[in-house]
Amino acid sequence: MQKIGVTGGIGSGKSTVCRIFETMKIPVYYADLRARRLIEKDERIIQGYKKLFGDEAYDAGILDRNFVAGKVFADPSLLRRVNELVHPVVREDFKAWIAIQEADYVIQEAAVLLESGGYKTLDKVILVSAPKELRLSRVIQRDRIDKERVKERMKNQWTDEQRRLLCDYEVIADDEHLIVPQVLNIHNELIK
Numbered sequence: 001m002q003k004i005g006v007t008g009g010i011g012s013g014k015s016t017v018c019r020i021f022e023t024m025k026i027p028v029y030y031a032d033l034r035a036r037r038l039i040e041k042d043e044r045i046i047q048g049y050k051k052l053f054g055d056e057a058y059d060a061g062i063l064d065r066n067f068v069a070g071k072v073f074a075d076p077s078l079l080r081r082v083n084e085l086v087h088p089v090v091r092e093d094f095k096a097w098i099a100i101q102e103a104d105y106v107i108q109e110a111a112v113l114l115e116s117g118g119y120k121t122l123d124k125v126i127l128v129s130a131p132k133e134l135r136l137s138r139v140i141q142r143d144r145i146d147k148e149r150v151k152e153r154m155k156n157q158w159t160d161e162q163r164r165l166l167c168d169y170e171v172i173a174d175d176e177h178l179i180v181p182q183v184l185n186i187h188n189e190l191i192k
């Protein structure tokens with residue numbers, strides 16, 4: 001079974017694109033979503049996060065995400081340590097998930113798939129791109145989050161130019177291109 005990555009910056013439209021693949025019965029592993037669960041369930045991550053941020057990072061088993069986000073996105077070395085804790089566990093979880101899927105191909109959706117090196121075990125990667133300013137305004141509107149906080153995350157992610165060098169396909173998810181036909185074209189290529 002082919003393993004396909006879908007990546008792109010914060011607010012690019014990855015999840016929207018993946019929902020279109022899902023309507024064609026393609027299973028999608030949402031790495032950010034799974035990571036959120038694993039950060040509160042996997043003992044190796046919990047112990048690691050407590051070491052880095054103190055026991056108070058968790059309240060009744062629930063991670064104080066705002067507190068941790070405020071620290072890691074302002075400190076690249078801390079973010080690296082957090083990534084080193086989380087990404088191997090996500091990779092392991094993805095492997096177990098694949099084992100129970102049945103389809104022509106499966107998708108892993110992740111914002112930092114290239115940055116993390118996770119793409120190396122995948123067959124093809126699709127980039128979902130949109131201009132930075134548009135991504136900013138989408139996330140601010142969707143999450144009611146402060147502009148500076150979104151920018152901080154962007155600083156810790158690659159640019160579309162960097163991503164393009166490693167990706168096999170691109171879905172342009174700006175205000176001018178329709179995404180459904182682009183997704184259909186890629187799907188047809190993949191099932192050939």
Ligand SMILES: CC(C)(COP(=O)(O)OP(=O)(O)OC[C@H]1O[C@@H](n2cnc3c(N)ncnc32)[C@H](O)[C@@H]1O)[C@@H](O)C(=O)NCCC(=O)NCCS
Pocket residue numbers: 009010011031032035036039064065066068069072079082083086087090110111112153156157
């Ligand atoms: C810092 C944390 C607690 C913030 O939680 P929060 O609920 O605010 O964000 P969430 O996890 O839903 O991610 C939202 C978006 O932030 C960006 N983001 C998240 N983690 C990272 C990262 N390690 N590097 C760059 N951008 C990131 C992505 O665009 C992502 O889609 C959390 O993101 C975290 O622990 N991240 C590190 C682990 C990780 O890399 N997870 C995601 C990929 S597997």
Ligand SMILES: Nc1ncnc2c1ncn2[C@@H]1O[C@H](COP(=O)(O)OP(=O)(O)OP(=O)(O)O)[C@@H](O)[C@H]1O
Pocket residue numbers: 008009010011012013014015016017032111138139142173174175179
């Ligand atoms: N092609 C598009 N045209 C207009 N709006 C879009 C388009 N694609 C996505 N959006 C909107 O932009 C916002 C971000 O999209 P989405 O949640 O799919 O992005 P994402 O890349 O998964 O984001 P994140 O990395 O933050 O999880 C959503 O509110 C979504 O409805």
